[in-house]
Amino acid sequence: MAAALAAPRDRAARLHRESIIINCHDHMRRARDFEDMRTGGVTAKIYKPLADGIYWDDSNRRVFPPDPFDWTGKYLELISGVERLEGKVLIARTVADIERAKETGQVAAIFGNEGSLPLGGDLRRLENLYTRGLRELAPFWPAGNHTSHILEPDGGLTQFARKLIAAANEMGIVLDSSHLAGGPAFGQMVQESRKPLIHTHGAPRYPRTRKLLEGDLEDDQIRAVSGSGGVIGLHFCTYIKNPNGWNWQPTLDDLLDHVEHLRRVGGIACIGIGADHFPYNRRPVRKPFDRVGNNEIEDRDWSRTFVEGLENISAMPRFTEGLVQRGFSDDEIVSILGGNVLRVLKEVWK
Secondary structure, eight states, X not given: OHHHHHHHHHHHHHHHHHSOOEEEEEOOOSHHHHHHHHHTTOOEEEEOOEETTEEEOTTSOEEEOOSSOOHHHHHHHHHHHHHTTBTTEEEOOSHHHHXXXXXXXXXXXXXXXXXXXXXXXXXXXXXXXXXXXXXXXXXXXXXXXXXXXXXOTTSOBOHHHHHHHHHHHHHTOEXXXXXXXXSTHHHHHHHHOSSOOEEEEEEEOTTOSSOOSSSXXXXXXXXXXXXXXXXXXXXXXXXXXXXTOSSOOOOHHHHHHHHHHHHHHHOGGGEEEOOOBOOOBOOOOOSSOEEETTEEXXXXXXXXXXXXXXXXXXXXXXXXXXHHHTTOOHHHHHIIIXXXXXXXXXXXXX
16 A cells, blocks of 8 residues: 555656746745745746735735835836845746756746836836846736726726737747736737737636636636647635635645646646745734835735645645646646746747
8 A cells, every 4th residue: 555655656756856847926035935946846936026006025014005106116126136146046037047947956036027017107118127037927917096007998908008918029028917817808918919828827717606806717718828829827826716615725636626627628738837925924814904104014814825735835746746646647747837838938038
């Protein structure tokens, strides 16, 4: 019996060790977060310093500054913190950088962002950010009054958004369709982009009890991403739901159910990892949120936000073990762990 159990574990360990593993959605920037990557055998992650309208401060609190605010300056400040970790972290600007990180045992950060406020409505800043390492961008994040530059009142893309898509395609920046699934902009973005997208953190809406905008995809949307050559990064958040409802922590089996649904609907080539880990504190929810100066500060307990046992990227080997237990082939597992995302990066990046 022991030998029979050891064989799948050994196979999972080998696949995890040999694969290029890419987490395509993450907000964690501190040195220990990159050490957690190394512990979890993760080769690279797309690090997103901001979500439009918010950032995380040094106390792990979400800060909502009032307008006007220098989002470009805040973005550059936060990526500078990662750049100062040079020697511990490799900043990946090319596929060769990711491959080098794997070969040398380093961990790599790919600069992206969840929202386009750092552009300040000026596409010339996109080129400046590209020079600093930006290689991925989600044009939209649904925060307050920070959406009109991307979405029209009817939920379609603005002309600025269409120009942004074209510029990103030309420059070699991967686009992210996350948070657009609830309206017409999602289909428009898939059609407008000449290059495949990465829906960096999402999941099938089935078998959910209600529809959210947190990256949830209907089956026809899954097929649209897959048909364009894109990838869906499956997130590890509580949005992986079943009929038990909202206040419930999902299990690895629940997550794997969604992997299998993506395979049935879109095929193995559309599946990736988009864990969406972000800083949090284990404190009771307090409303209204605190105010520090002019800023609104959200400090709350997000400890049940992530799949049980996958609350930290250091636990990523458990995901690989789960894929083995569900009967996925070696080639399928290598593709899910990072091969599919790497294929998109090879096609989009210059």
